[in-house]
Amino acid sequence: MGDTTILNYCSYVQWVPGSDVVVAQNRNSLCIWYNIDAPERVTMFPLKGDIVGLERNDGKTEVIVSEGVNTVPYTLDEGLIEFGTAIDDGDYHRAAAFLETLEMSTETEAMWKTLSRLALEARQLHIAERCFAALGNMAKARFLHETNVIADQAAQEHGGDGTDHYLVRARLAMLDKNYKLAEMIFLEQNAPEEAMDMYQELHMWDECIVVAKAKGHPMLEKLRRGYYQWLLDTQQEEKAGEVQEGQGDYLAAISLYLRAGLPAKAARLAMSRDELLTNGDVIDRISSALIRGELYEQAGDLLEKVGNTRKALECYGKGNAFLKAVELARLAFPAEVVKLEEAWGDHLVQQKQLDAAINHYIEARCSIKALEAALGARQWKKAIYILDLQDRETAAKYYLKIAQHYAALQEYQVRHRHSHQCSACPWAVLSVVLSWQVAEELYIKGGQTKDAIDMYTQAGLWEQAHKVRQQPEPL
Incomplete structure (x- = not known):
């Protein structure tokens, strides 16, 4: 057992001879532990001086305190000291007798517990x-009284x-x-009924039944x-259902699970038994x-298992279980896959998962939605790929938007041009120039050649601006 500090700033500490009582001084306080097993229970008195000794004579214990020219004795509670001594001697009758003479307090309560x-x-x-x-725990006192009657009778007989x-x-x-x-002791005496009675009184029915089953x-x-x-009487329908399921009465178990408001548990059982599925x-x-409880995905699983694919698909949709819905639709309703992919994309956008929505919109042939999702997710390359497949009129405003993103990198290039020496500068400039080339291409595709010229002019790249000006307008 590790050491525990129970008092700081301690100028004096001493065991009371022949007991487990500890006396100590903490600055201007006398501290007494009548029960060292409960270090948090400490009795304290204010002191005007310093402890100089401890005397124990004729059943009386005194702490001697020096207060200037005088010495003053502080008498300890002999009953509490006697308790500790009796405990040390193993004389529990004497310890109890001492405690019964004392008023109930936090100290005496700790001693009764010990x-x-x-x-x-x-x-x-x-x-x-x-x-x-004494502690007021009448249930344990009564139980021990009954136990003592049995022990006394056994003592007389044996x-x-x-x-x-x-x-x-x-x-x-x-x-x-x-x-x-306790069960083991009963069974060693070939008294299973007593073990069963114990468990019944405690409402530990499962353990009771295990004993009864083991003993036939x-x-x-x-x-x-x-x-x-x-x-049933205590409204434990789920547990009652488990009992019926364990005994093979599956219909009764399902009824109880439904009554307990656990349709998912009923569905799990039904899907595990072929006779229930039919x-x-x-x-x-x-x-x-399941549908009433808005457990649509579980309802879909059950309905698909029994072949009601139309209703299953409907449930998967309501429950946003799009992976299952699309897989089922591919097999049973191919024409509906496109509509489901779009709904899946819409759901992901609502969940702020724009990146994940893009491919579902592409599968659903919803180009504009795919494009908006790609822009929202800042997936610029993916957005350009989608745009290149659109007609020019639809694509123009989007080309302009993406071009502005790439053109905005000019600020970064200008910052680097005027910064301190930086080994990364050449690479940064190269990266920005490549981005501008993409921006130029997009401006031109979007019919905004002037914006491409302005981009180069503002950065002082006159040669590139001139090249763009010389290019013919796209058809």
């Missing part, structure tokens, strides 16, 4: 019962303290929430019915529930 833990570990169950009663009796050991495992250990218990079917009824009524109920 004693309850130690008493349980030592199987001193009457002490543990007193601890839980000697000892009775804590070795299997029922006592099992109940202590239950108190510790170690139900598997005649109550197995009755238990299953009881569990199922309990699930049951039109079941498929109608599940698909209607």
